[in-house]
Amino acid sequence: MDLDKIMNKHLSRYFDGSKTIPQETVDKLLQFLRSAPTSTNIQPNHFIVLSTPEGKAKLAANLGERFADNGEKITNASHAIIMTTRADIPEEHLDAVFGKEREDSRFPTLDKQENWERMTRDFVNLRKYTYKDAYHWMEKQTYMVLGLVMMAAAELGVEAMPLEGFDPVPIDKAFDIRETGYTTTVLLALGYPDLTKQYTTAISRFEPDQLFTFA
Numbered sequence: 001m002d003l004d005k006i007m008n009k010h011l012s013r014y015f016d017g018s019k020t021i022p023q024e025t026v027d028k029l030l031q032f033l034r035s036a037p038t039s040t041n042i043q044p045n046h047f048i049v050l051s052t053p054e055g056k057a058k059l060a061a062n063l064g065e066r067f068a069d070n071g072e073k074i075t076n077a078s079h080a081i082i083m084t085t086r087a088d089i090p091e092e093h094l095d096a097v098f099g100k101e102r103e104d105s106r107f108p109t110l111d112k113q114e115n116w117e118r119m120t121r122d123f124v125n126l127r128k129y130t131y132k133d134a135y136h137w138m139e140k141q142t143y144m145v146l147g148l149v150m151m152a153a154a155e156l157g158v159e160a161m162p163l164e165g166f167d168p169v170p171i172d173k174a175f176d177i178r179e180t181g182y183t184t185t186v187l188l189a190l191g192y193p194d195l196t197k198q199y200t201t202a203i204s205r206f207e208p209d210q211l212f213t214f215a
Contacts, residue, residue, distance in 0.1 A: 001155045010199035012159040015191035017076035025156050026051070026079060029190070032152040033081075036145040040120045041106075042089070043097055044138035045145065046182050048082035048175055056080055059187070062174040064167025073163065078191035082171065084182035085142045089124055089134055142185045153190060163187040 033047060050056050059080055060071030074080050086093065098117050107113040127134040146162055153160035168184040171177070177184060205211075 001151070006154055008203065010201075010203060012161055012193040012198065014073060014194040014197040015076040015078065015159070015161075015189065016194045019078060019192040021078040021158055021190060021192075025158060029149065029152060029156060029158065033145065033149050036148045038141040038145065039137070040123055041097060041101065042120075042124070042138065042141060044086040044089070044141055046084045046180065048084065048177075050074075050080045050082070051078070058174055059171065062170040063165070064170055067165045067167065070163060070165045073161065073189055074187070076191070076194070077161075077189035078158075080190070081188040082175065082177075082184055083142055083146060083186050083188060084177055085135070085138050085185045087135060087178070087181055087183055089128065089138070090181070094121065094124065139185055146186055146188060149188065158190055159193050161189045163189060 030047075030049065038044065050059055053075070056075050056077065059082065060074040063070055063074075098113075098120075101107070101116075102113060107116060124134070127137045131137075150160040150162065164186055166184070166187060171184045
């Protein structure tokens with residue numbers, strides 16, 4: 001990965017609608033997305049991958065009135081992903097996570113798996129009943145996955161643009177998301193940049209001595 005190139009460029013905000021990401025590259029990116037880690041392996045996400053003009057137009061039309069200008073960013077992207085997060089953590093979700101871990105032999109012995117399950121339940125209950133921030137905690141996992149996928153996209157030569165300029169209510173309604181126990185957290189547009197709309201000015205960040213403290 002060319003970190004120097006990534007560090008010295010602006011985030012692409014507009015895509016060339018005539019270019020499509022090869023399916024092999026999309027498959028690799030989704031494979032990476034599936035493998036991205038989350039705290040306690042909670043896996044609180046569902047991803048709606050839009051690649052057809054109809055799917056992207058549907059998303060663009062439901063960003064909310066004040067965010068309508070962002071529609072072009074979605075329709076010109078090769079792909080767009082609606083990254084959703086669970087609204088809560090029902091027992092059946094934990095059971096599904098643990099069941100898959102056992103099926104995949106995540107731990108070498110049943111004792112270790114059972115101990116992991118006890119610790120995970122205790123931590124989840126801490127989030128639900130003590131900190132009372134279970135949804136916020138799961139949202140943070142979504143954003144961690146988002147960052148990792150953006151880096152993976154860069155490695156594969158694909159531009160990735162996160163998008164928070166939307167109203168989740170119409171998106172959830174248009175794609176029947178809330179009925180599944182999830183809600184829209186963030187959008188990710190993927191594709192190749194429109195070179196006529198690229199920023200060429202220097203990036204602006206605080207100086208190192210304002211950002212780092214060493215101890």
